[in-house]
Amino acid sequence: MAHQRKLAQECSVEELDRELVARGAQIPDKKRFKFKDREGTLERAVIMAQVKEFYEAAASLSPSKNLRHLTTWELAKALMFKTRKMRIEGGRGIWDDDDRKDYYQIDDGQVKKNADCVAAICGKDDLIAEDNGFFRLKTKIFGKVFHLRDREPFCRQPIAAGRLCTGFLVKEDIIATAAHCIHGTSLSQLRFLFGYKMLDFSTAVTRVPNDNIYKGVEIIDRVYRGFRGDGSDWALVKLDRKVIGQSVVTFPSAEISCGQPVYVIGHPCGLPLKYAAGARVKAFENVYFSADLDVFSGNSGSPVFASNTHELVGIVVRGDNRDFRWTCKGWISVKYPNREIYSKGAQCTRYSEFSKYCR
Secondary structure: OOOOOOOHHHOOHHHHHHHHHHOOOEOOOOOOOOOEOOOOOOOHHHHHHHHHHHHHHHHHOOOOOOOOOOOHHHHHHHHHHHOHHHHOOOOOEEEOOOOEEEHHHOOOHHHHHHHOOEEEEEEHHHEEEOHHHEEEEOEEEHHHHHOEOOOOOOOOOEEEOOOOEEEEEEEOOEEEEOHHHOOOOOHHHEEEEOOOOEOOOOOEOOEEEHHHEEOEEEEEEEEEOOOOOOOOEEEEEEEOOOOOOOOOOOOOOOOOOOOOEEEEEEOHHHOOOEEEEEEEEEEEOOOEEEEOOOEOOOOOOOEEEEOOOOOEEEEEEEOOOOOEEEEOOEEEEOEEOOOOOOOOOEEEEEHHHOHHHOO
16 A cells, blocks of 8 residues: 655654654753654664654554655654744643632632633634624534543633633733733734633533624734743733723732732633632743643733732743644643753743833
């Protein structure tokens, strides 16, 4: 049977990663995606055992017939090129235990109040108009989209079918988020949706009244220096009207310190709202800090709060571009800390970068 050859640059990061694992490529400790070709050497078995410890059964898979015309070095170069932005010290995935909880599982009144100020940012075309002034968010099933193992948390919940970020209220008519969430997109094409959450284990609120959906009418200010600058990444968007019945975040009177317990609220992978505690600030830079938060794509723009005061301390803006890793039965969340992927945690723009616009 003929096999269709693929070019290295046509492969996704995960395809390249999986193929290199199958070939027994070495992943040196704390050196991301710098592989060394060991095929045909006596050290292969030792290296395979080390790789298998992290990648489980993926290490025993046969190399893809569609990629066998490519050398391991060609694959490694393609992977390093695709992951060039992963050399930052940020991490997406689960740190230690998975601390994520659904809205209905939040017992703390202050946490729930902060959760009520969080909005999902989606495209206007991702909302379907229905009768009686309601709209339905287009969704798919999380586990099916990402081919997750059955044991993966929330795998049967819906996720937004389109691109989704997180934002939060800093004033009654102003949303804060990461600047890259609105970069390159016309503000008129975005919608800010409140109330996308789980009511119980199996009931997701994907149908919301128009009263819970807002348009952006002005970008008050934004800074997007991301990977090439000092790391600042934030935006403030004025809404078409005041938000009624939702909370507004509280700004602190003093900066937080290293080791400070923090928590995050947002929409990881486009899931209904999630709250994740059990994290601490690990490092500081001039305009951002790093924390071992349980975050994924979709958490960009999520508010980070001090656990003791429930005051806003930052916005999630960056992490490694790897949410999941392969096993023989499907994908599971990347777990930190581990020796294969060095990370200090997710990077968060400090609240002081934009708070003067919100007073």
